[in-house]
Amino acid sequence: MRDVLATRLRRCRAEAGLTQGQVAIYCDITEKTYQNYELMTREPKLDILVRIAEYYQVSLDYLVGRTDRKEVCR
Template sequence: MRDILAKRLKQCRKEKRLTQNEVAIYCDITEKAYQNYELMTREPKLEILRKIADIFDVSIDYLVGRTDKKQVNK
């Protein structure tokens, strides 16, 4: 799961054309903290993961590899 999360965080960020700092600002964390998530030296707390999913417009399940569908059916 950790490898998938790191890969998908980076992929989604690049698709949205956001910098690590822009994502960090949105999530109210430091840029270094977000970098650690992409490097998987740290795992985000659920509250932060929810914010990241919101900014990337994907589900948390997608980010953590439980599904390959970016969005849940609404």
């Protein structure tokens, strides 16, 4: 699951055309912290993971690899 999360974080950010710094600012964390999430040297806490999913407009299940569907259930 850790590798999937790191891969999907990088993919979502690239698809959105964002920098790590931009995502970090939205999540109220440092850029280094976000870099560590993409490198999987640190795992995000749930509240940060929720913010990231909201920012990328994807589901938590997608980010952690439980599904390949990006859509958020509304």
